[in-house]
Amino acid sequence: MKFFGFVIVCLTGGLLLYGTMDLPDWGDPGSPASTHLSDYYIEHIVEETQVPNLVTAVLADYRGYDTMFETAVVFCAGLACFLLLRDFRPGKDRYFRHVPTGVMLHFKNPDTRLVAGNEFEHMDKEWVPSDMIIKTVCRILIPFIQIYALYVVAHGDFSPGGGFQGGVIFGSSLILMAISYNLKTLVKRVTEKFLSIFAAAGVLIYVGIGVAAMLMGGHFLDYGMLAPLLPSDPGHIRALGMLGVEIGVGIAVMAVMVIIYINIVSEGRHDEGL
């Protein structure tokens, strides 16, 4: 069986390598992409969209469909992770620790509830003593990371950045919270319902802007048609449309990052892990 797998992998790899022989050389000035398309973009983007960052303009405007389905792929990744890993069975044994004394309680019956104040804290399988240095520094850093993520999303049409990058930075700030405290702290603040709704809402914002352009009488994702809806300079409308799209992408990527992280580290139980 392993042998057949090896043969199939070699065959597929060989075919892919054979397919690359037809591609133009890297940086070849005579290749189709460099003769018509790039020149057009470089000459016309600023006057057509008023967006100084060419990469964002190509990504979010000229190739808007592509980016929309990329966002859908990210959403599907989160959905697949949820469907494959999520485990709704009641948890196994649970451990609690009395903070002042260090006494440990072991609950074998999963239905038992511990009615107590803040003196008890939940313990994981891989529980480690809470480290004040790491907690404090992460508490200081996380808001700055989040502000930077919002800056990267909002400034995507002027400088390097955009929805995908900003979403990843925001998601990683939430993951940092789960690492420095514990998973319970994150799940208590950012619930599963919240994340699921946001992952879907991000894709919906993207598609919604496209449909809004259609309702105003243009093509799908034709941001220029949105001008009557927004009280702004009509020449600048394409940049605003791109910003809306980037915000949708950022929300979806942030939510999906956190969904994947939580499901993988807790083996789908959302109760304990890293």
Place this chain on the structure above:
Amino acid sequence: MHILINIAAIFFLVMGLVFFLGGAVGIIRMPDFYSRLHPAGKLDTLGIFAMVTGLVIYNLHHFSLETLLLSIKMFLIVFFVFLASPTATHSIVDAGMRAGLRPWTQKKKKE
């Protein structure tokens, strides 16, 4: 005046380079995990501080509001690295201790 600024900028840049070189040599030459983290943590803080100070001095050649804001942003990078880098080193050492990795000690072969 410009010469003085240039000399100061070059002084700080060379100082940063010396620290980075020492840190890089230290990471290779030190005997074990924990002692290798020591130069790694050092060069992330003092090395970056010296390098960015040199760049800030060079950047303030033409003193105006723009260059001043840019310099403040550069120092913000140093501030965050100063917070994050020692914490990262600390948590790596913590994880090593918890995983049961023993610190290196000189083996005495005198019989």
